Amino acid sequence: MKMNKVKNIAVLLAAGLLSVACNKFLDKMPDNRTEIDNQDKIRALLVSAYNSNTYLKFSEYMSDNVDNIGDDNPGTNRFVEQCYHWEDITEIANDCPTYFWSDSYLAIAHANQALLAIQELSGCEDELDPEAVEAAGLAPEMAEALLCRAYAHFMLVNFFCQNYNAETSDKDLGVPYRKGIETHLNPQYERGTVAGVYKNIEEDLEIALKYVSESYYKIPKYHFNVRAAYAFAARFYLFYEKWDKAEACATRCLGSNPAQKLRNWQARASMPHDMDVLSNDFILSKYDANIMLMTAFTNFGYEFGNPGLSKFSHNSFLSFTEVSYAKNVWGNTQSGWRNVSSWYWDPPVWYNGSTFDQIAFWKIPYLFEYTDPVNGIGYHRAVFPAFTTDETLLTRAEARVMQHKYDEAAADLNIWAHNIIKPSYFSGTLTPESIKAFYSAVAYWTPDVPTIKKHLNPAFFIGEENEMMESMLQCVLGFKRIDHVAQGLRWLDIKRYGIEITRRTLQPDPAAGQYDAAFKILDGQVDILTKDDPRRALQIPQDVVSAGLEPNPRN
DSSP: OOOOHHHHHHHHHHHHTTSOOOOTTTOOOOOTTOOOOSHHHHHHHHGGGSOSSOSHHHHHHHSTTOEEOOTTOOOOOHHHHHHHTTOOOOOOSTTSHHHHHHHHHHHHHHHHHHHHHHHHHTTOSSSOOHHHHHHTTOHHHHHHHHHHHHHHHHHHHHHHSOOOOTTTTTTSBOOOOOOSOOOSSSOOOOOOBHHHHHHHHHHHHHHHHHHOOOTTOSSGGGSOOHHHHHHHHHHHHHHTTOHHHHHHHHHHHHOSOGGGTSOOHHHHHTSOSOHHHHHHHHTOTTSTTEEEEEEEEOOHHHHHHTTOSOSEEOBHHHHHHTSTTSOOTTOOOHHHHTTGGGTBSSOOEEEEOSSOEEEEOOOSOOEEEEEETTTTEEEEEEEEEEEEHHHHHHHHHHHHHHTTOHHHHHHHHHHHHHHHBOTTTOOSOOOHHHHHHHHHTSOOOOSSSOOSOOOOOOSSOOOSTTSHHHHHHHHHHHHHHHHHTTTTOHHHHHHHTTOOEEEEEEEEOTTSOTTTOSEEEEEEEEEEEOTTOGGGSOOOOHHHHHTTOOOOOOO
């Protein structure tokens, strides 16, 4: 069955009217002379239904995983400054929100084009009929297209809108949920609401989970394979406050023995201590831990695996007081603090210098694609895991806490901790009681006296501070912060839990003990992102605002 060529051109229109112009390399569109009239062409089209621009860089710089280590430090640029200060980002680069927006809608347009072809090839008249699609042998392709569409909208709504909550999301501005192919030259879009976007995502997910398959993938880890579909569903339902569904989907992804599917940190300990070796190992598709991998145009691997742009960095003071090297629930004492590099099978790397002091994580490789090897011209690239078993395990732990299943949540937390910490430093068993005892004794974070515990201000119920439920969530979020650092996911937890961030300026302190901190706080009240700050939602691209889409409010 042939398709009208204007419908193929509409792919360009749908993406173009919701985006800004990109450079030629990034503006890869489907061939408008191609008729998507068979299964092989649908599969080829779906390769383009995944983003090639990423959230990694702007998300990490907006989070509390970085500090300002001195305004006289030259290691910065205008884009990073705007991210760090939660400004409306006007700089254009491969890592910018504008490209992420436009590329997400381009991926959605490809998914919708594939769905339209599936609909026509299946003999569906007015809308997609899953049973007819299954009878036509196109159900796996339909599932992949729906998953790609749902995922792109999910990431858009979580970056460009306020986080979902049952109290206000039926009023909060959403993003346009595109389900069709535009055939008009000047379509008018409405943003709708966050609740509306989530409802549409759930509808797509419910169909996709019923029919998802990986039978035709050559390299399943670069597609929405079955486990990736359930990992995505687990994250989605967690954010949607449907805790039982989040737990069920996470369990479906993890299987009966999740400990065997986590990242093998112990094996990494025996590898050469080299950035290229370890970062390239982190993204290998052969590992169960990497559920789904994505590629992107980004230099993120350089900046967060090297002392790259050093002004806003994950520095030693931050790490030793709040994140990886801070005193934690697994029982390290002050004396153990002095030998922190021994805690982890694969410890973060300390770059110590006269003008910088950074803790780096060899996770995302820095790759370069040469278009002109002779002149050294090309593009910064990266491969990164969109979903991992480590994240999904902690997603399940969080969902279990929200259902007051504290023993089951503690079991998940034990699996995660024993996998990443050497047994000589953690051989015990975490219980709900021991977790509560530890966290209730920790003071809440302040700019001048930082700790691993911050006030949580979600719209959903989490109990009283220092009681069991809140203490268990402090543990889950602390583990997630360690797991997610340098992967761009911490920002999403900051939004969901209304965690406030105070931007502070640090100064190198030669008098500080090496393992206490290499910095002192110069100014602890530079700017505060409050729990209700409208800047938690990235501003939508200016070209889209100029075309008539309502911008996010600003104070």
